[in-house]
Amino acid sequence: MKTASLPSLRFDPELRAAAESVLEVEETLSAFLERAVRRQIDLRKTKMEVIARGLASRDEAGWTAPDHSSEEVLGMIRAKLDAAKAARER
Numbered sequence: 001m002k003t004a005s006l007p008s009l010r011f012d013p014e015l016r017a018a019a020e021s022v023l024e025v026e027e028t029l030s031a032f033l034e035r036a037v038r039r040q041i042d043l044r045k046t047k048m049e050v051i052a053r054g055l056a057s058r059d060e061a062g063w064t065a066p067d068h069s070s071e072e073v074l075g076m077i078r079a080k081l082d083a084a085k086a087a088r089e090r
Helices: 013-021 029-064 070-089
Strands: none
Touching: 013 029
């Protein structure tokens, strides 16, 4: 497979120096940048997948789950907590 180049990047001297200061033994700046780009691609794909699953879950919940206000949910949680405390005291 042939390789391709990413666009040439310009950095301010402080950023370049900071990047070079953290390079590992025999690591090139190009290898460091390639790894950083790959990591960002993975992170963004994961983020998009999480958002898609969340939106799908929200849409499905709108049709299948009862709609409760935050006050109702907190009330149910408090009731469970109170019941657990009462059972613990027995």
